[in-house]
Amino acid sequence: xxxxxxxxxxxxxxxxxxxxxxxxxxxxxxxxxxxxxxxxxxxxxxxxxxxxxxxxxxxxxxxxxxxxxxxxxxxxxxxxxxxxxxxxxxxxxxxxxxxxxxxxxxxxxxxxxxxxxxxxxxxxxxxxxxxxxxxxxxxxxxxxxxxxxxxxxxxxxxxxxxxxxxxxxxxxxxxxxxxxxxxxxxxxxxxxxxxxxxxxxxxxxxxxxxxxxxxxx
Amino acid sequence: xxxxxxxxxxxxxxxxxxxxxxxxxxxxxxxxxxxxxxxxxxxxxxxxxxxxxxxxxxxxxxxxxxxxxxxxxxxxxxxxxxxxxxxxxxxxxxxxxxxxxxxxxxxxxxxxxxxxxxxxxxxxxxxxxxxxxxxxxxxxxxxxxxxxxxxxxxxxxxxxxxxxxxxxxxxxxxxxxxxxxxxxxxxxxxxxxxxxxxxxxxxxxxxxxxxxxxxxx
Amino acid sequence: xxxxxxxxxxxxxxxxxxxxxxxxxxxxxxxxxxxxxxxxxxxxxxxxxxxxxxxxxxxxxxxxxxxxxxxxxxxxxxxxxxxxxxxxxxxxxxxxxxxxxxxxxxxxxxxxxxxxxxxxxxxxxxxxxxxxxxxxxxxxxxxxxxxxxxxxxxxxxxxxxxxxxxxxxxxxxxxxxxxxxxxxxxxxxxxxxxxxxxxxxxxxxxxxxxxxxxxxx
Numbered sequence: 001x002x003x004x005x006x007x008x009x010x011x012x013x014x015x016x017x018x019x020x021x022x023x024x025x026x027x028x029x030x031x032x033x034x035x036x037x038x039x040x041x042x043x044x045x046x047x048x049x050x051x052x053x054x055x056x057x058x059x060x061x062x063x064x065x066x067x068x069x070x071x072x073x074x075x076x077x078x079x080x081x082x083x084x085x086x087x088x089x090x091x092x093x094x095x096x097x098x099x100x101x102x103x104x105x106x107x108x109x110x111x112x113x114x115x116x117x118x119x120x121x122x123x124x125x126x127x128x129x130x131x132x133x134x135x136x137x138x139x140x141x142x143x144x145x146x147x148x149x150x151x152x153x154x155x156x157x158x159x160x161x162x163x164x165x166x167x168x169x170x171x172x173x174x175x176x177x178x179x180x181x182x183x184x185x186x187x188x189x190x191x192x193x194x195x196x197x198x199x200x201x202x203x204x205x206x207x208x209x210x211x212x213x214x215x216x217x
Numbered sequence: 218x219x220x221x222x223x224x225x226x227x228x229x230x231x232x233x234x235x236x237x238x239x240x241x242x243x244x245x246x247x248x249x250x251x252x253x254x255x256x257x258x259x260x261x262x263x264x265x266x267x268x269x270x271x272x273x274x275x276x277x278x279x280x281x282x283x284x285x286x287x288x289x290x291x292x293x294x295x296x297x298x299x300x301x302x303x304x305x306x307x308x309x310x311x312x313x314x315x316x317x318x319x320x321x322x323x324x325x326x327x328x329x330x331x332x333x334x335x336x337x338x339x340x341x342x343x344x345x346x347x348x349x350x351x352x353x354x355x356x357x358x359x360x361x362x363x364x365x366x367x368x369x370x371x372x373x374x375x376x377x378x379x380x381x382x383x384x385x386x387x388x389x390x391x392x393x394x395x396x397x398x399x400x401x402x403x404x405x406x407x408x409x410x411x412x413x414x415x416x417x418x419x420x421x422x423x424x425x426x427x428x429x430x431x432x433x434x
Numbered sequence: 435x436x437x438x439x440x441x442x443x444x445x446x447x448x449x450x451x452x453x454x455x456x457x458x459x460x461x462x463x464x465x466x467x468x469x470x471x472x473x474x475x476x477x478x479x480x481x482x483x484x485x486x487x488x489x490x491x492x493x494x495x496x497x498x499x500x501x502x503x504x505x506x507x508x509x510x511x512x513x514x515x516x517x518x519x520x521x522x523x524x525x526x527x528x529x530x531x532x533x534x535x536x537x538x539x540x541x542x543x544x545x546x547x548x549x550x551x552x553x554x555x556x557x558x559x560x561x562x563x564x565x566x567x568x569x570x571x572x573x574x575x576x577x578x579x580x581x582x583x584x585x586x587x588x589x590x591x592x593x594x595x596x597x598x599x600x601x602x603x604x605x606x607x608x609x610x611x612x613x614x615x616x617x618x619x620x621x622x623x624x625x626x627x628x629x630x631x632x633x634x635x636x637x638x639x640x641x642x643x644x645x646x647x648x649x650x651x
Contacts, residue, residue: 025638028583028638029637029638029639031583032585032637032638033583033585033637033638034585034634034635034636034637034638035635035636035637035638036588036590036591036635037582037583037584037585037590037635037638038638040566040582040583040590041583051490055272055489055490056268056272056277056278056281057277058275058276058277058492059492060490060491060492060552061490063556063559064490064547064552064556064559064560065552065553065556067553067555067556070555070559077638080638080639081636081638081639081640082640084639113281118277118281118282119282119284121284121287122280122281122282122284125280125281125287126281132257136358140357140358140574141570141574141580141583142583143579145360146358148254148257149245149248149250149254149257149258149358149359150254151249151250151251151254154253156253156254156257157253200251201251201252201253201254202251202252202298203246203249203250203251203252204242204245204246204249204250204251204252204254204255204294204297204298205246205297205298205301206298206299272489273485273489273494273495273498274494275492275493275494330498335494335498335499336499336501338501338504339497339498339499339501342497342498342504343498349474353575357574357575362577363575365471365474366462366465366467366471366474366475366575366576367471368466368467368468368471371470373470373471373474374470417468418468418469418470418471419468419469419515420463420466420467420468420469421459421462421463421466421467421468421469421471421472421511421514421515422463422514422515422518423515423516
């Protein structure tokens with residue numbers, strides 16, 4: 001039981017920041033934004049969810065107390081600048097990196113909330129908020145349809161599943177590096193499969209048929 | 218005077234959350250978003266204004282400490298799913314529920330600010346922020362024209378009136394269940410009349426004529 | 435050395451609020467929004483950056499404790515209403531006032547963070563966030579392309595330069611009214627020149643050519 005995480009380790013948080021940051025820089029690349037905007041979008045997506053989480057927990061956000069948090073967005077911007085210059089499939093890559101960030105952030109958000117003393121239900125809510133917050137900021141800022149509200153895709157359910165499992169395992173005292181890896185793999189696979197196979201949840205109103213044309217959202 | 222509210226009662230806050238949450242689920246229905254998105258939009262609108270309020274007051278948001286706050290968005294999502302399947306007039310219903318939320322939140326925001334020790338002017342400002350915050354998040358997230366900036370409608374003035382009256386009555390020690398009901402009725406009526414009769418405030422610049430075509434906002 | 439600022443003086447902050455507020459009211463005028471929306475947009479732009487800054491520093495935002503912060507948005511709304519009725523060149527004026535706000539807020543944000551005890555790197559980050567935050571909120575709310583991500587313009591770099599210089603001079607103990615004026619002039623000139631001469635940073639991906647058509651962002 002000494003291997004169980006009391007709080008989410010910093011390297012796990014930083015890894016999640018990196019994955020989300022790459023998704024931000026890839027969106028900047030697809031939108032032909034310049035490299036400064038790429039760094040800003042990478043920072044907003046990578047750090048946004050965690051800043052929202054910490055502000056709600058009434059603590060100074062980790063991104064503003066630990067300069068290490070600035071490294072992942074910088075790295076992501078440079079990587080995208082040099083490595084992805086010949087890649088055309090930005091959207092697929094963006095979804096994959098975004099799914100990896102989602103898988104890590106739903107855990108780190110939940111664990112940080114539990115460690116701060118929030119009740120498990122609220123911790124799951126904050127985990128989901130942390131996981132979807134950065135991506136939502138990315139899409140709103142770049143004037144994209146938020147992936148979160150795309151009726152032809154499933155985005156929040158994997159985060160909800162991951163946060164719930166994290167809370168259960170943490171309360172049982174068996175949330176450690178192994179079980180965390182299992183949750184991350186599950187959330188990532190669920191999210192990517194939902195996207196590739198176009199899984200859909202029922203619409204907000206019973207008995208409606210989906211329009212064939214786009215709804216304009 | 219023992220009937221005067223020192224702080225806004227939780228049930229009043231929860232009722233406001235419910236009204237705003239229904240407006241979120243109705244927008245999800247109109248936009249053909251799925252039921253998960255409906256729950257998320259209901260939570261964002263219902264809880265968003267209060268989270269902004271509490272973050273500004275530097276306290277952990279009520280939505281994250283009291284699990285009861287999760288019930289209204291769940292209830293709203295289920296109600297819209299089952300009850301509104303044959304309703305076509307989403308927009309009218311959305312405006313009515315939004316107006317009810319506005320009427321309650323301008324009071325709860327102002328009273329919570331006053332009870333926390335803010336001065337009356339700042340409390341009115343925070344009351345208006347609480348009241349319009351959730352709806353603004355809803356419209357920005359769903360890529361709608363924010364109702365707040367619609368030049369052919371009056372949205373913020375009723376909230377400002379309600380917050381100001383609340384502050385005056387609270388300072389005088391006569392803000393209780395009766396006067397609160399009166400303020401809520403006044404704000405709701407003002408808002409709904411402004412919408413039905415298309416009341417308009419003067420434009421931002423003197424002497425301009427309104428364009429007949431839409432301004433593209 | 436007694437002239438060195440320990441913290442950013444309130445009048446400097448209020449001046450920045452005023453400049454940003456005018457940019458908000460000018461956008462409201464261009465968009466034919468009404469005068470209430472003009473006041474709200476002026477408040478959002480003028481106070482938004484500082485509220486984000488203070489929320490991150492876990493202190494009750496200055497705008498909600500000092501009623502003096504409400505004066506600049508009111509003044510800006512009235513000025514735009516009466517003085518700019520015959521002006522057609524809203525965009526140029528908006529850029530100039532926005533640049534003036536940027537020049538002041540990158541300093542006040544950085545100094546307030548340093549005075550609160552944040553490390554210099556984090557203080558620069560918070561200074562940039564404060565400077566670009568209000569304008570980003572303005573553009574998102576009004577459904578405009580965020581100036582911040584416009585690939586045909588340079589917006590964040592002047593703020594980054596100003597915040598960095600501020601942090602260096604503050605640490606050296608020579609940040610005073612004279613050096614502050616110098617930084618403000620530098621940032622303002624850099625930003626306005628970048629806009630007038632259409633300076634561009636490299637794109638997010640190496641070796642891409644800019645599209646001649648707009649990228650749809």
